[in-house]
Amino acid sequence: MPSQRLNIFELTFEELISFLNELGEPKFRAQQVWEWLYKKYVTEFAEMRNLPRHLIEKLEANAVIHSATIASEQHSSDGRTKKVLFQLPDDQYIETVLMRYDKRRTLCISTQAGCAMGCVFCATGQMGFFRNLTVSEIVAQVLCFAHELAQTDEHVTNIVMMGMGEPLHNYNNTLAAIDRLTDETGFNLGARKITISTVGLVPAIRRYADEQRQTPLAISLHAATDEERDKLIPINNRWPIAELMDTCRYYIEKTGRRLTFEWALISGENDTIEQARALGNLLHGMLCHVNLIPLNPTAGFSGGPSSKERVEAFQAELSHYGVSSTVRVRRGIDIQAGCGQLRDRVVSGQ
Numbered sequence: 001m002p003s004q005r006l007n008i009f010e011l012t013f014e015e016l017i018s019f020l021n022e023l024g025e026p027k028f029r030a031q032q033v034w035e036w037l038y039k040k041y042v043t044e045f046a047e048m049r050n051l052p053r054h055l056i057e058k059l060e061a062n063a064v065i066h067s068a069t070i071a072s073e074q075h076s077s078d079g080r081t082k083k084v085l086f087q088l089p090d091d092q093y094i095e096t097v098l099m100r101y102d103k104r105r106t107l108c109i110s111t112q113a114g115c116a117m118g119c120v121f122c123a124t125g126q127m128g129f130f131r132n133l134t135v136s137e138i139v140a141q142v143l144c145f146a147h148e149l150a151q152t153d154e155h156v157t158n159i160v161m162m163g164m165g166e167p168l169h170n171y172n173n174t175l176a177a178i179d180r181l182t183d184e185t186g187f188n189l190g191a192r193k194i195t196i197s198t199v200g201l202v203p204a205i206r207r208y209a210d211e212q213r214q215t216p217l218a219i220s221l222h223a224a225t226d227e228e229r230d231k232l233i234p235i236n237n238r239w240p241i242a243e244l245m246d247t248c249r250y251y252i253e254k255t256g257r258r259l260t261f262e263w264a265l266i267s268g269e270n271d272t273i274e275q276a277r278a279l280g281n282l283l284h285g286m287l288c289h290v291n292l293i294p295l296n297p298t299a300g301f302s303g304g305p306s307s308k309e310r311v312e313a314f315q316a317e318l319s320h321y322g323v324s325s326t327v328r329v330r331r332g333i334d335i336q337a338g339c340g341q342l343r344d345r346v347v348s349g350q
């Protein structure tokens, strides 16, 4: 019965050892299967060429490799950005984007189908929340791209959790997926090469700080006063800026790590000199960096991106407070590579 077969990507290495043990197989077989999955990215047990036939048959009878199913894909006009819409078994859709920089191959992955946070400028926020992704659904996005990149001898070098969903709202699966992807005997990506981006879930950030992990955190701040942030990010009502900043300081103190703050510049909204000053005051002296990203317009929000002049003025003001920042160009705007936008187009036929 296919429904009773176990999804092998849900298993940790220790669990894989026990599973194979139950099938009467020695431990070294677990290492072989693990490497086929996380180093060779196979999608069928039959491709595990160093396993005996009887074991492949046992695996096929008892387990399944739930690789990701591609529903649609798009390439940017410069060919350097590719966006894939994956279809999940229950007809949910999630997005993953590959961005090629000089040497880096950065994947932007999803952690939930939809998002419950309702940020007004965000295409995912506008669609609402469907469900958390499983560990295997988070990991399968990466393995699918890793498999494709391997054909041209390329590798995934960085991962940002900036696709659909709020990673810290799916805390356990997100962190288990990071553990899986950083496992040295498997996919072996450095923990520092993954970035978790969060809208600012205060208790989850504290919990994360206490875990003292190496994986960096980015905070989607987008406004420096409660009046402004309340308008853009509903959860600011629950955890206002002062509380969020206390938690950010706690994180830095606990981990000694630099925090990144994300700021989507919305014309005439949060790109004013007053906001830049308020932000400078908030971050002055803090171990942090700000990413300024001109807004990617979405169907459900009337705001537009700030002009080059406004972006430069904002950045110059911030530098007066000793706060470093980088202006990021949104990659792949021509393929709706902003968070949630491809799903929107395919599912609602826009």
Ligand code: SAH
Pocket (backbone or CB within 6 Å): 121, 122, 123, 161, 162, 163, 164, 165, 166, 167, 197, 198, 199, 218, 219, 220, 262, 263, 264, 293, 294, 295, 296, 297, 298, 338, 339
């Ligand atoms: N939920 C997490 C991670 C996913 S969103 C978070 O909010 O941080 C990833 C980043 O894209 C966040 O910084 C988010 O604020 C930003 N973002 C969402 N919609 C955007 C848009 N239309 N233009 C620019 N940035 C956007």
Ligand code: SF4
Pocket (backbone or CB within 6 Å): 115, 116, 117, 118, 119, 122, 123, 124, 125, 126, 163, 164, 165, 166, 199, 220, 339
């Ligand atoms: Fe969710 Fe992040 Fe979009 Fe906000 S910006 S709705 S937290 S995905």
